[in-house]
Amino acid sequence: MNAPPRMTRQRTAVADALADLADFRSAQQLHEVLRSRGDSVGLATVYRTLQALAEAREVDVLRNEDGESLYRRCARREHHHHLVCRGCGRTVEIDGPTVESWASTVGAAHGFEDIDHTVELWGTCADCRS
Amino acid sequence: MNAPPRMTRQRTAVADALADLADFRSAQQLHEVLRSRGDSVGLATVYRTLQALAEAREVDVLRNEDGESLYRRCARREHHHHLVCRGCGRTVEIDGPTVESWASTVGAAHGFEDIDHTVELWGTCADCRS
DNA sequence: GGCTTCATGAGAGTCATTCTCACTTTTGGT
DNA sequence: ACCAAAAGTGAGAATGACTCTCATGAAGCC
Numbered sequence: 001m002n003a004p005p006r007m008t009r010q011r012t013a014v015a016d017a018l019a020d021l022a023d024f025r026s027a028q029q030l031h032e033v034l035r036s037r038g039d040s041v042g043l044a045t046v047y048r049t050l051q052a053l054a055e056a057r058e059v060d061v062l063r064n065e066d067g068e069s070l071y072r073r074c075a076r077r078e079h080h081h082h083l084v085c086r087g088c089g090r091t092v093e094i095d096g097p098t099v100e101s102w103a104s105t106v107g108a109a110h111g112f113e114d115i116d117h118t119v120e121l122w123g124t125c126a127d128c129r130s
Numbered sequence: 131m132n133a134p135p136r137m138t139r140q141r142t143a144v145a146d147a148l149a150d151l152a153d154f155r156s157a158q159q160l161h162e163v164l165r166s167r168g169d170s171v172g173l174a175t176v177y178r179t180l181q182a183l184a185e186a187r188e189v190d191v192l193r194n195e196d197g198e199s200l201y202r203r204c205a206r207r208e209h210h211h212h213l214v215c216r217g218c219g220r221t222v223e224i225d226g227p228t229v230e231s232w233a234s235t236v237g238a239a240h241g242f243e244d245i246d247h248t249v250e251l252w253g254t255c256a257d258c259r260s
Numbered sequence: 261g262g263c264t265t266c267a268t269g270a271g272a273g274t275c276a277t278t279c280t281c282a283c284t285t286t287t288g289g290t
Numbered sequence: 291a292c293c294a295a296a297a298g299t300g301a302g303a304a305t306g307a308c309t310c311t312c313a314t315g316a317a318g319c320c
Contacts, residue, residue: 006286006297028276042300047277067197067307068276083240092240097227103251110213110222112253119249121233123242136317138267158307172269177308197276198307 005052013039014049018059023089024070024082062120083121087128094121135182143169144179148189153219154200154212192250213251217258224251 005011017033025033031046041049050071053059059071062082072091074080081096096119107115135141147163155163161176171179180201183189189201192212202221204210211226226249237245 008298045299063193063197067193083237083242085242094236097229097232102227106224107213107251107253111256112213112215113259115251115253117251121237121245121247123237123245126241129243136266175268
């Protein structure tokens with residue numbers, strides 16, 4: 001059993017920033033946002049905090065096409081998918097077809113276990129097109 | 131109009147290796163395979179060749195959970211999805227539910243264009259479990 | 261055979277992410 | 291409040307995948 005995380009200025013700042021931001025952002029972007037707000041937090045700490053939040057399922061993580069990790073505090077905690085803008089990270093939470101059961105069925109049929117799946121949509125939003 | 135790629139020893143070696151390998155492999159792994167075969171090819175060339183093949187849709191690319199690119203010469207050229215083993219890269223080509231039309235519909239409904247989607251399944255195969 | 265042009269590769273460079281470690285803060289008694 | 295133990299922090303170094311540079315080599319074409 002691991003102890004609950006400690007409440008530090010940095011952790012709060014990261015959580016607050018995530019609460020304000022609506023879209024998926026990289027750790028570096030978050031770091032910059034915090035800096036410009038005046039809540040300066042070390043880059044390593046931003047990474048650590050985001051990972052911790054992700055493990056606690058407080059934030060969702062996904063990889064953009066460059067393999068960079070993007071983080072977002074989602075409205076719903078239940079499982080869902082995303083439609084994300086390649087340009088600005090603008091995000092819409094969406095309900096996918098029920099891939100969950102399909103995924104584990106297909107997996108089991110081929111002798112695979114611990115099936116996990118990724119279903120994400122990428123596109124260019126109206127703003128990033130003009 | 132760009133000229134067709136030249137047929138070099140290196141390009142052939144990479145293509146051959148991909149033809150023999152059944153599973154998703156990283157550029158580094160391919161490089162190692164080539165080296166152990168005796169068909170030594172520079173790492174930069176392996177990367178370049180794989181990218182070229184991917185652009186030509188000769189191979190499929192996907193990102194593992196670490197964000198690393200994995201390549202595979204797939205049996206079918208039509209669109210399909212994969213069930214990949216996290217441990218060894220063992221791959222099964224699968225038919226997913228028809229997400230294609232769903233993807234563009236959902237995208238359009240939110241004002242997004244050039245919709246692209248990722249649907250991949252990850253699991254642990256029988257061999258990697260024992 | 262010559263020649264033009266693309267391909268190669270060794271090594272340097274980039275960049276996101278992680279690690280190190282000395283220093284600071286929280287937290288949980290007291 | 292006080293204090294020690296343990297966790298958190300951050301500047302900078304390290305890692306690792308990938309890309310770039312540029313001098314040299316090899317394809318394709320006459």
